[in-house]
Amino acid sequence: MSATSLADEFDVSEDAIRRDLRALAAEGKCRRVYGGAVPLLASARPMALRVSEGSVRKSQLAQAAAKTIKPGELVFLDSGSTNLAMVDCLAPELGLTVATNSLDIAAALARREDIELILIGGAFNRHVGGSVDASAIAAVSLLNIDRCFIGACAVSGATGINVHDHADAIFKRAVLQNSATCSVLATSEKFQERAPYRIATPSQIETLFVESDLPANEAEKLTQAGFNLVRAAPASTTN
Incomplete structure (x- = not known):
């Protein structure tokens, strides 16, 4: 998902979306990529x-x-x-x-x-x-x-x-x-x-x-x- 499309869907700023994506990545729920984020496969999540x-x-x-x-x-x-x-x-x-x-x-x-x-x-x-x-x-x-x-x-x-x-x-x-x-x-x-x-x-x-x-x-x-x-x-x- 791209930060732009998510910002449009939820009617919030792209900065807010990028902040939330960083938080989700830190929790191991997605992986940040340029312009957005991608889901993680089960075995691609952090070992912890x-x-x-x-x-x-x-x-x-x-x-x-x-x-x-x-x-x-x-x-x-x-x-x-x-x-x-x-x-x-x-x-x-x-x-x-x-x-x-x-x-x-x-x-x-x-x-x-x-x-x-x-x-x-x-x-x-x-x-x-x-x-x-x-x-x-x-x-x-x-x-x-x-x-x-x-x-x-x-x-x-x-x-x-x-x-x-x-x-x-x-x-x-x-x-x-x-x-x-x-x-x-x-x-x-x-x-x-x-x-x-x-x-x-x-x-x-x-x-x-x-x-x-x-x-x-x-x-x-x-x-x-x-x-x-x-x-x-x-x-x-x-x-």
């Missing part, structure tokens, strides 16, 4: 607004993914609300070192005395919920990551793993290049969305963790594209 949504579904994915981690590994948890759910699923006896660029994930890991924490720093990106700038990329390039869990905004068999933020995409590709294996935890709505920046093809992802009720036709398309799917346990059987 996504953390509490679908917590049960994200926990189920996190539990399935945590079972693949081996003792003594250096694990990278990319910024994302589903990856945040993994912190509570990491077994204390594994003796893990976990690196992350996410402030929320780092804060949760800091309370775990059984896990060594590496915080990847740099300028904080509020939309992403972590650091994805050149400093963060340089820090990641010095790590030999055994297993990374990359965040995704959109997933498809045709385009692979995709995100909305350009800097975030560059950072994620750097993490992928410095990791022995890479997995993605994807809630079902991400298979219906599109994002402009590609991170990885299906062949670059070791495991795509999906929800238990992902439709069979969608799962078949993803498998045919080359994804290795692992379904999370349904809520009734998740401990």
Whole structure:
């Protein structure tokens, strides 16, 4: 919507409309663009607004993914609300070192005395919920990551793993290049969305963790594209 058309519709000044659009953008309800604003897709909203949504579904994915981690590994948890759910699923006896660029994930890991924490720093990106700038990329390039869990905004068999933020995409590709294996935890709505920046093809992802009720036709398309799917346990059987 343009500020001019909104001002005409509500019979107020364009300055008033621009002020309201700035307030709505600050609340994560739209994105300001030149001359107006555009709506946000669910996965394009700031991470702080996504953390509490679908917590049960994200926990189920996190539990399935945590079972693949081996003792003594250096694990990278990319910024994302589903990856945040993994912190509570990491077994204390594994003796893990976990690196992350996410402030929320780092804060949760800091309370775990059984896990060594590496915080990847740099300028904080509020939309992403972590650091994805050149400093963060340089820090990641010095790590030999055994297993990374990359965040995704959109997933498809045709385009692979995709995100909305350009800097975030560059950072994620750097993490992928410095990791022995890479997995993605994807809630079902991400298979219906599109994002402009590609991170990885299906062949670059070791495991795509999906929800238990992902439709069979969608799962078949993803498998045919080359994804290795692992379904999370349904809520009734998740401990």
